[in-house]
Amino acid sequence: MRSMATPTAEQIVPPDAPAVDGLRFRHYAGDQDIPGLVHLWNAAYRADDVELVWTEESMRVVLAHPTNHDPARDMIVAESGDRIVGIGTAHWFIRSGEYQAEIDGAVHPEFRHRGIGCAILRWSERHAREVATENGADPRWLSTWKNDSQLGDIAMLQQEGYSAVRYFFEMERDLAVPIPAARLPKGLVITPVRDQDERRVFDAENEAFRDHWGHREFVDADFERQVAAPEHDTSLWQVAWDGDQVVGAVTVWIYPEENQTLGVNRAWLERVSVRRRWRRRGVARALIAAAMRATRERGLSTAALGVDTQNPTGALGLYEGLGFTVHKRGSAWQKAFELGAR
Structure with missing residues (x-):
């Protein structure tokens, strides 16, 4: 080239x-x-x-x-x-x-x-x-x-x-396997992401990830890069709200060129986050289950995500409980x- x-x-x-x-x-x-x-x-x-x-x-x-x-x-x-x-x-x-x-x-x-x-x-x-x-x-x-x-x-x-x-895992789940029922706590709702809400979701994710190892603050350039990405499409994103407050989110991304090149039919759950106030109430489980159902309905066959094996919020156990298995490892x-x- x-x-x-x-x-x-x-x-x-x-x-x-x-x-x-x-x-x-x-x-x-x-x-x-x-x-x-x-x-x-x-x-x-x-x-x-x-x-x-x-x-x-x-x-x-x-x-x-x-x-x-x-x-x-x-x-x-x-x-x-x-x-x-x-x-x-x-x-x-x-x-x-x-x-x-x-x-x-x-x-x-x-x-x-x-x-x-x-x-x-x-x-x-x-x-x-x-x-x-x-x-x-x-x-x-x-x-x-x-x-x-x-x-x-x-x-x-x-x-x-x-x-x-x-140490980190890339995990995958076959969407043909039944997806468990998982509901949000009473008073919380999932609604489609409007353009004017995307920055609020982005800022809430930043706040949630402050508890994670190696976190860095998200800045304007990160948001600009997100919305300018050729694969940017919020239609599969699952965002939970408590009134006008963002509770948590699962941002789903599909990379057509990657899928075609690798011969897969995969969607990435790129970021899974819940703000501290709403943790330990099943929010992440409900959002991931909703994301998997929406992704399957879109015609995708595999869901993938990455996880810190020492994540302090218990993410690895959550993902394993939802049927994800280790696909790749990294450090x-x-x-x-x-x-x-x-």
Whole structure:
């Protein structure tokens, strides 16, 4: 896939770049890079059995509405000839009160085991330290996320001093299996999401997730990215109300390109939340059951969601009780952030 880089893309010379003929590094050059980046990420994910599929439109939205990230500055692109063969990204967030630099990256399967991934990772770390210094931050961690199937990435992280600190499941449920009856507590109702209510639901989710490990505050850019996403459709969302108060929500997303590419017929229950005041009353169970019924009626055959295995609100047990089983596993990885390191 052609990268279509422009001469204005600033070149990068990592000190530990491998000696690979024709290999060069640069910053992100703008929208003309998107086709090449989509091809790269999807090839890397297929090789590592990661069930995520990018489209050009979805990537364009993400890059147009970044959170604590400047694509033109905070990305490193590796090229060979006219192909993008590697990518690294850096963001920063305050999670649970601690400054974290979050990095991610990928190398095309045809270019692995040549030191490209390590050069990208080390550049991302150095760049994250520079940004932290400019922000006057007191950083704690370099962080990233990997599926258990990304064995090469995990080996590299371990080599570079990262440790797994938290474990997660992706879970699925066959919607052909009967869905249990589950009702909301008296006085609560589920109503369709109106356009003018979506921000209120978003803010309520933010509040609910403050109790979760690694939470960061949702900001305007996150909401803008949500409503601009090509798959944005609130018609399957299940939101419980107590008068004019949002109680909890299950936001359902369907990714047609992903389903077609992977040969599945799946809907994601992307966020399941209940505000603290209404917990332990069966709200989440009722909302998930309603979401599964609505999804099945739409013609989907599988429901999926992600969960922190140590979730403090008992989410894992709830999902297992509703018939979800583990499909994939993943981990959050961290490394102590040292401003003076290489």
